[in-house]
Amino acid sequence: xxxxxxxxxxxxxxxxxxxxxxxxxxxxxxxxxxxxxxxxxxxxxxxxxxxxxxxxxxxxxxxxxxxxxxxxxxxxxxxxxxxxxxxxxxxxxxxxxxxxxxxxxxxxxxxxxxxxxxxxxxxxxxxxxxxxxxxxxxxxxxxxxxxxxxxxxx
Amino acid sequence: xxxxxxxxxxxxxxxxxxxxxxxxxxxxxxxxxxxxxxxxxxxxxxxxxxxxxxxxxxxxxxxxxxxxxxxxxxxxxxxxxxxxxxxxxxxxxxxxxxxxxxxxxxxxxxxxxxxxxxxxxxx
Numbered sequence: 137x138x139x140x141x142x143x144x145x146x147x148x149x150x151x152x153x154x155x156x157x158x159x160x161x162x163x164x165x166x167x168x169x170x171x172x173x174x175x176x177x178x179x180x181x182x183x184x185x186x187x188x189x190x191x192x193x194x195x196x197x198x199x200x201x202x203x204x205x206x207x208x209x210x211x212x213x214x215x216x217x218x219x220x221x222x223x224x225x226x227x228x229x230x231x232x233x234x235x236x237x238x239x240x241x242x243x244x245x246x247x248x249x250x251x252x253x254x255x256x257x258x259x260x261x262x263x264x265x266x267x268x269x270x271x272x273x274x275x276x277x278x279x280x281x282x283x284x285x286x287x288x289x290x
Numbered sequence: 291x292x293x294x295x296x297x298x299x300x301x302x303x304x305x306x307x308x309x310x311x312x313x314x315x316x317x318x319x320x321x322x323x324x325x326x327x328x329x330x331x332x333x334x335x336x337x338x339x340x341x342x343x344x345x346x347x348x349x350x351x352x353x354x355x356x357x358x359x360x361x362x363x364x365x366x367x368x369x370x371x372x373x374x375x376x377x378x379x380x381x382x383x384x385x386x387x388x389x390x391x392x393x394x395x396x397x398x399x400x401x402x403x404x405x406x407x408x409x410x411x412x413x
Contacts, residue, residue, distance in 0.1 A: 162394045169308050177308060185301045215345055219372045220301040223394040 139281035146272050147287050153269070158262050163225030167285055182266050185224050189259055192217045196252055200245070210248060211240045217255075228258045291407070292336065293318040296327045296354065297343040297370070302393070306341055306370075309400050315339070323347055324354025331358060337365045339407055341395070344371035344382050352378075352385045359386035366410065368403045370395055 137145070153159045170177040196213045199206060218233035232255040239247030273283055293315045295306045303320050310318055319335065321327050323346040340358070344351040355367055368389040369382045383390055389406060391399045 162396070165394075165396055166305070168397075169312055174308065181301060181304055184304060188299065188301055212345065212347075215372065216299055219393050220299050222372055223299075223302050223305050225394070
């Protein structure tokens with residue numbers, strides 16, 4: 137694929153991520169922070185988000201397996217995931233966390249387990265989409281092009 | 291200007307660090323909980339701005355803010371949390387915050403905090 141075509145694909149792809157609610161304006165803020173002095177900023181942040189989120193999802197799975205669930209601990213993990221997903225603009229993950237915390241407040245184990253499942257689905261979906269976006273960006277840069285952020289008008 | 295980022299989440303720390311650098315804050319330190327914020331002050335370091343998360347393990351932002359004020363720390367402390375409202379936010383503010391912002395922290399929110407600091411310095 138030639139560079140121009142890859143850039144157009146990138147624009148359409150990222151617009152679809154915003155349109156479908158996977159990402160919100162906070163992700164655009166991160167893209168604007170990336171510059172020549174910090175060219176890998178978005179990849180670094182997204183990679184940290186993946187590492188932290190997977191650790192938190194594993195912790196949540198373990199805590200909810202105990203016979204006497206420590207809801208305070210569950211809430212602390214979900215709260216942390218809500219904070220980091222909000223900071224990178226992973227809107228659907230953040231919204232899942234908000235629902236999860238409501239069930240946690242009610243000490244509703246079935247509701248929490250359902251929310252955990254939904255949270256994992258949202259997380260792995262956005263992870264796949266972001267990885268595809270990053271791969272496309274790397275292909276554009278490897279072919280000598282630049283990421284056409286200026287074409288992102290909503 | 292010297293800034294201290296206090297947050298247990300590594301994603302937030304790197305974002306806050308980059309936002310601060312982008313707005314011209316070159317000298318900054320990062321710690322992962324309230325106790326480390328107290329320790330770094332006890333070691334003699336001082337800051338013009340402290341970006342303080344609220345919910346952290348070991349020592350949360352409310353306790354850390356209270357203790358920093360009790361130690362005589364006069365830096366601007368801006369509380370940052372995903373919570374939008376409620377008693378906990380009021381308790382955080384009452385602990386001695388100069389400013390409170392809901393996460394995610396953005397350039398414009400940080401600019402408003404830095405503007406307050408420059409205003410204080412001018413007076």
